[in-house]
Amino acid sequence: MTLARPWLRIALYTLLAMTTAAAMMFIGLRNDRVCGDEAVYASCVDTIVETGQWLSPAPYPGAVYFQKPPLQMWLSAATYNVFPDIVRYRVWSAAFGVLAVGLTCLLAGVMFAPEVGLIAALLLATNQRFVYDHGARSGTFDSALTFFILLGTAIYWRFIRTATPPSSRIQRAARVAGWVSLGVVVGLAGMLKTVAGLPLMLLLFVHVFMLPRPQWQRQFAALFGALAVSLIMLLPWYVAQGVRFGTPFWHDMFAQNIVQRATVGVDPRQIKPITYFPMAIAGSAAAFALVLPAIVFAVIAGFVSSRRAEWRLAVIAGVGWVAIFSVSHSKFTHYIYPAMPALCICIAGLIAWMIGRAAGLWRIAEFRERTFVAGYGGVILALLFNATYLAARHVDRPGKKYQPYEIYQALAPAIEGKTVRFIVAGFDKDRPVWLGQPGVDSIDSFYLRRMPGAQRVPTGTPLAALLDQHLPTLLVAPPNQFTADSPVPDARIDPRFSAETGGYQMVGIDMAAFRSNRSGAAIETGGRR
DSSP, X not given: OOOOOHHHHHHHHHHHHHHHHHHHHHTTTTSSOOOHHHHHHHHHHHHHHHHOOOSSOOSSTTOOOOSSOSHHHHHHHHTTTTSOTTHHHHHHHHHHHHHHHHHHHHHHHHHTOHHHHHHHHHHHHTOHHHHHSSSTTTTSSHHHHHHHHHHHHHHHHHHHSOOSOOOSHHHXXXXXXXXXXXXXXXXXXXXXXXXXXXXXXXHHHHHXXXXXXXXXXXXXXXXXXXXXXXXXXXXXXXXXXXHHHOHHHHIIIIIIIIIIHHHTOSOGGGBOOTTHHHHHHHTSSGGGGGHHHHHHHHHHHHHHSTTHHHHHHHHIIIIIHHHHHXXXXXXXXXXXXXXXXXXXXXXXXXXXXXXXXXXXXXXXHHHHHHHHHHHHHHHHHHHHHHHHHHHHTTTSOOXXXXXXXXXXXXXXXXXXXXXXXXXXXXXXXXXXXXXXXXXXXXXXXXXXXXXXXXXXXXXXXXXXHHSOSOSOEEEEESTTSSSTTSSOTTOEEOGGGOEEETTEEEEXXXXXXXXXXXXXOBOOOOOOO
């Protein structure tokens, strides 16, 4: 059986993998509500567009935000008017997710075999954690960080795989440009999350020491040069912020965001055992149950295979990243997404080895070829079917909504015409203050910004004064605060207009039955659940 040339197969497989990933990551991208970290970052993007304050993004004008560097916020703000609402906050995450899948196919295809690259890429594209959980379909930074870490790994491998030093001026210039580009990529990673490219540099130094002595001495110096370039990339923004804001910036960005997170944890709910990441990876998709035997296979291949350096790099980039973050007290699954491509390559290598062993059982060449075709074809078709199934679920799926905003949109004409009132009340006083109003979560902040006609009232506002207008009113408040037995005496509450969704109770009040002179209750403090 004659196969197409390897580079042609790699190109076709990369196109197939990226098309599959695009379907997974872009279909229904605006369906789900914006919440959690995504809502914070989206609010920062809104503030950049509203105020033109690019250097120091914040969730709302006048605030400060030192938890994350602003690179992806800048990208989203730069393309803000190109994409529709909600999509504008997620499109870069989805794009970087697709690029990470394509680069996985390309790198593994060149390092090992084109079919290994395709399987590894499809494994990444169908990993539900990487796609759905703080990943490529949310407006967070982890798919972008995964791409830049993988790109840095690919650049490094490109320039260390030749044992002989460059012999011409052009080759030397190309090699210098390559190491500079590695430094630039590591610097860009550090502008997504706090100095997030430095763990990659540490892992690459480990890999360099495993090369033959003449080779590692030369590459060691080149890596130091790349590290210097990355620091040159990072220092201007970090120093500018430190000079402008002083101690609070350094404390939040480094002491709290890195040191406290690693040593004691920032939230008891985030503190997990050291085995958390391996178990989370193994349970992230069916094929990832092979991750532990795949790592063992890759370690062995790193000593006995003809491609020792390649397998060692896959193990160090994957297992090393997981090991670094496993010693941290605070753990979220998305911390180890940058290790996913390397782990996918290990799994794909194990699958390819098993197919090869099965084919080797036949003495007849035709049967061996058929075994290869059946093995690779079956695995690839299974992964493509899984991707099709997962993507199809998002075609017509309505997604989770933030119900107060959905109701507000439905009532917007009446609210603008002042024939209906929309009141938001009773937030937890201990939460951060939003534009001088009651404290709210990030999801509330994001959507309240989109409800300019809503009347927001602080804790302690007397209901009598609040409701002393004979207008139909929708009152959004904490769960169970306003019921038929609540401190809204003589208000006729129709249960058909009540719903507990998105953490709030929404109550429609017929003001014709409300007698303000008998309602002296005040709005009590409450919070989202």
